[in-house]
Amino acid sequence: MYTTSSIFLKTLTQCGITHAFVNWGSDHPALLEELERQRVANGKSDLEIITCPNEMVALSAAQGYAQACGRPAAVLVHVDVGTQALAGAVHNVDRGRVPVFIYAGASPFTAEGELKGSRNEWIMWLQGYPFFLPITVWSSSETLVDSFHLDVHDQSAIVRQYMRFTGQINSGKNVSQVIRRGLQLAMSEPKGPVYLWARREVMEEEVDEDLAKAALDVRTWAPLEPLALNPSAANAIARALSNATSPLIITSFLGRNPEAVEKLTMLSEALAIPVLVSCPTTVNFQHSHANFIEVSSGMGTSEWLRSADVILIIDSDIPYIPMHNKPRADAKIFHVDIDPLKENMGMFHIEAVMRCKADAQVALSQILEHLSSNVEPIKTQIAQRAEKLKEHKHKRISSLDVAESALPANGSFTIPNIIAVLRKSLPVPERTIFLNESISSYPLVWDHLRPEFLGSVISSGSSSLGWGLGAAVGVSLARTGPLANDPLDLIILIVGDGSFLFGVPSSAFWMAKRYNTVS
Incomplete structure (x- = not known):
């Protein structure tokens, strides 16, 4: 029947x-x-x-x-x-x-x-x-x-x-x-x-x-095909970035598509554009790359943001928090997103001269196509920016090293201490994924995990606590079974601010035990 x-x-x-x-x-x-x-x-x-x-x-x-x-x-x-x-x-x-x-x-x-x-x-x-x-x-x-x-x-x-x-x-x-x-x-x-x-x-x-x-x-x-930029918009963005003295790219969730990260890296390297990752939900750019400048939660100040004359915001819900940190008044901002108006977010506004609804991978590919005729005259300027970014990388890594090695006088541990030990203990980093639900410590955890591999760190992408425990079970079922295309060896959940208890641990651990997703 x-x-x-x-x-x-x-x-x-x-x-x-x-x-x-x-x-x-x-x-x-x-x-x-x-x-x-x-x-x-x-x-x-x-x-x-x-x-x-x-x-x-x-x-x-x-x-x-x-x-x-x-x-x-x-x-x-x-x-x-x-x-x-x-x-x-x-x-x-x-x-x-x-x-x-x-x-x-x-x-x-x-x-x-x-x-x-x-x-x-x-x-x-x-x-x-x-x-x-x-x-x-x-x-x-x-x-x-x-x-x-x-x-x-x-x-x-x-x-x-x-x-x-x-x-x-x-x-x-x-x-x-x-x-x-x-x-x-x-x-x-x-x-x-x-x-x-x-x-x-x-x-x-x-x-x-x-x-x-x-x-x-x-x-x-089939679902919708990825949206492209209007060709004139792609050209305008390429020209503005090429003519900029201090260009900047900001993103938050572009890394959901690995091919978009490849295009972002190509654009960043072509013009020596620094990349700022704001309120990330996944790995968007290699942490060790010279053009990666910082992880931001929007709460602090960023001289890179304040000094930029041309900014490309691409796939970001919270590129900055105006009350704490915002671009200079004459900065030309281009906003490219699958949902640039954030239609279900209530009040949202970016002082952009152009906003475009487009897929990040497609949009970046189009922008790259328009660069060829704009790069040659500014090679010296690009080389100078690249040198500045290398110097910044050295200072950034040194600062992280100092924070990770400094122990409090009272014998306790800091978050950088703990995350550094965890990171250095990984047997196979490329087959490990971190779920970050540390909440108040988000930026510290992201920074000190120093993620190199796409998809190696994820968060809920939202504000309701309790995602991590259940999500860890789901990640395991997707990536550790015999049918997994890219199997994981280790899944690590980092919790904070009560997110462990919000995750209904009795149910989550029952599931983990029942379906062999925890050891």
Whole structure:
């Protein structure tokens, strides 16, 4: 027997999803039956099912999984209460632009066995779909006060403002289209989470075997192609950088695409442009590169920022904090981003002379193409900047060395001491990943880890604490299994400011033990 749930799970696997982080409930029996059918028929289920005792940990694990391998995972939760229990992890996957497919069931809408999956437990009157109870309250004057119903009005509204797409599955006939629509939006920039839901009767609806086994063409539901700059904009940016006396590049999350980092390095080296990494969420530039000048949280001052006459801000949510540090008034600022207006961020503004919606890799490639005719006349100036950057690198590394070797007189340790020992103890640095949820110590940890390898340090990209423990489980599942393309030897989580306790350690460690992601 095949149901809507059969097509639901098959569509996920045919769209490339391999892992589902789940917290089962009374709305999921058809999904469980389909998984068991697969196990009986094939010896295993098509999806790798990761049971998660807590929903926020489940979504954090899915986020870490996607950050580690670039592919979305599924998260399955229980009605409206499971949706609410996703908690701050919803904020993290939204702000961090991480693609995740979230599905929640809903309580049945029939109560007397009219359809398969009808209500058969008392809890179903307290959750899910609006179902009115014959209760009327009268005041002492016998005036109608209210008529009660005990269900949520709009389940999707709980998370809608964080989602790239929300939708309801109404039939097995088009469930695959709804899923593919959701994943298409999740994987289009700016990437992010999507949320689908369905009532129990719909997921238990029987479908024809031919429909359940029909092949899907996922190619016609491909995400958007990367956006390019207007050619005149690419030329204007190239000319401005070439004519600058003190150019500067600022980025935060460009390193999510390794090929964009390659182009950034080429541009930086071509014109000897210093690169400032502000509020990073991943490794954007080699720490040992002479053109890498500093990691900033926006709280301190930067003479590089204050003296720059031309600034390219590319893929950055917080390039600087104006109250603490901002460019000089006559600086020409160009802002290139997949979401330059930060449409869901509230108040956001950069004093840019040009802002462009474009993919970083494509935009940088275009800018490089326009450089050839602009570089020759300024070779001497480029060489002078390059020499200045080499001198700065020597001072920067010396400063880090001093901080790491200096021990407090009271016999305690500093963060630089501890991070240096950790860094130097790595058996194979290129096969190690750090998850940085140190919060107040973000800049110190980033600096003293001195990351050289792309993807070797990641953070949540947002502000809800508790990401790290679940994310570490997800990273392990993505990068340590036999099918991992680039396997890791070691995963290290650095926590601070209460982020360990916010991560629901009881659930996270249960998952780590159950799925062998911790040793």
